[in-house]
Amino acid sequence: MTNNALPVGADLRGWLDHLQATGRLSAARPGVDLRFELAGIASRLDGDRAVVFGKPGGKDITVVSGLLSRREWMAEALGVAETELIDRFQQACQDPVPWTEVEHAPCQEEVIREVDLGSLPVPTHNEHDHGPYITAGLLIARNPTTGSQNVSIHRLQVSGPDRLGALLLPRHTAAFFGQAEASGTDLEVAIAIGVDPLTLMSSQAAVPIDHDELEIAGALRGSPLPVTKAVTNEVRVPADAEIVLEGRLLADVREPEGPFGEFPQYYGPRADRHVVRIDAMTHRRDPIYHTVVGGGLEHLLLGCIPREGSFLAHLRQNFQSVRAVHLPRGGVCRYHLYVQVRDPEPGEVKNLILAALGAHYDIKHVTVVDSDVNVFDPDEVEWAVATRFQADRDLVLVGGAQGSRLDPSTTDGVGAKMGIDATVPPVDDEDRFTRIRVPGAEEIDLERAVTPAPANWRSAR
Known part of the structure; x- marks a missing residue:
């Protein structure tokens, strides 16, 4: 890639131009209060639009917020x-x-x-x-x-x-x-x-x-x-x-x-x-x-996406089964890590859990799922835990480990870490863990197959 083909996110002012051209940039009225009001406006628009604040608090310098508050915006910035x-x-x-x-x-x-x-x-x-x-x-x-x-x-x-x-x-x-x-x-x-x-x-x-x-x-x-x-x-x-x-x-x-x-x-x-x-x-x-804004989407995602990339690289160096990782918002994009694997060797998942817990002290809980589970969908991960995990067989617990000092449940940053192996366990009956599906459902063109019901729905019978 040459200097003439830099991603749109390689320039701050160019990125603001891009957000404006695509309807994702708002301007606050001039002179908003720097104490709470600016953050309040930015928070209300968090994940929807970035905001430009002219002369906030009477200062001559313009403020912007919400530049990267969605995953797709980050991808877009990278091209x-x-x-x-x-x-x-x-x-x-x-x-x-x-x-x-x-x-x-x-x-x-x-x-x-x-x-x-x-x-x-x-x-x-x-x-x-x-x-x-x-x-x-x-x-x-x-x-x-x-x-x-x-x-x-x-x-x-x-x-x-x-x-x-x-x-x-x-x-x-x-x-x-x-x-x-x-x-x-x-x-x-x-x-x-x-x-x-x-x-x-x-x-x-x-x-x-x-x-x-x-x-x-x-x-x-x-x-x-x-x-x-x-x-x-x-x-x-x-x-x-x-x-x-x-x-x-x-x-x-x-x-x-x-x-x-x-x-x-x-x-x-x-x-x-x-x-x-x-x-x-x-x-x-x-x-x-x-x-x-502290604790807002931009705060969470700025730490999430780069860490996901770093953790994926770290885990793939030693575990060829790793396919994807995700730091979900429910785990404040720091403490919970989901890992997707394909065909791990017997016992490999527990080793993977230990490696993931050691990748960064912030990681508190690791959940490993099979490749048929979407790690970017917390409901799918929870379903895998509900149907494939048994605590006496699949739980890894480590006490007295270094964690995040910002986690109020720890003692000065020292606490417990947990790994959950939610992959399909070895079984003799392969059909036992076959997921239900309706054949061809994904290929149906709903716009052609379904129309709004008429005013008198009985006429559709």
Whole structure:
């Protein structure tokens, strides 16, 4: 794929043009309140239309929300059918494309060294949120030993004119910071706000440490992602980002952060957490600020689709029977994983369950089904559990395992994990598990076979 054939989702402003042209972009009245009203409008339209907010709270910067709140929109942004979405993301994780560095970048058209975060239109989303939060900022950090980058999204509480509170869960950014703090130094970071949909999606890939997610963005684009060096540190940021905050995660500093409405539909509690000191802000002329409503569809799906691709790649490396995976909305697109298999070897499903539980600490329950069960339909999966699963034979239970600290049922993130083997068990009578079907039902043309009943339905007899 050449630069002349980039997917429509490779450019934020182009994606907004596309949503507008297809009737999926709304404009709120100017000047909506940044406290709750903006999030309320975005929530009401979540999964139906994206929204542009002009001069919210009297700020000069436009806000957008709801860019990727449906699975089919994500596929559309990539230029593939929805059925190809996960495989396409899996391929990008396996075959990343290194970025290309440019000297002059749109994201640095304006450079501000005396930073006041109050100039940004940062909304307060949910009822008990401590205050304004940056929710769609890509936090980019460099491994202080290798120089490799990591890209992730963290909730970032606006705590002062140049200060952000950050929740770092035990993943790669926290590992980089731990190395820096152990040597008594801060960790240089940059926060890119308002990036293209493909780069946004790539930030959520569940890949090994020292795998730069900006290279996955390049693979999704089909060409290297243009990046540029930050003005005040060595971090490379997407050249076309709308806004970039440059700063440092401060060593040996913790300050109160939270509560904040999170993806499990509960609040992450208040506690002493990491702090980012902002040294500079750069942005495009007339920048666009992107916000994701905490716990909304965009929040859930941004973590869902990339993880499905990453988990599919991880499981297929060792289990040839794996055909598809899905993180259902009922499991907050994080905690429940459905896996579809075809002709597994005896005992393989239990090994697969253990591997899936270890793929990411967020995964709490794994359900494995046969290839005749649609993993994207929770009713089908529940039917398989109801008719093919016996707890004393098919249950895998692991206690005292690391889980999500945002799961309120755990003890500081430690809890139980469960696997359910809902595949057909070995039986002598093959007909015992033959699914009922009406032959030819799928091929019937209903428009030709059925018409609306007449006003006097008795005349149709």
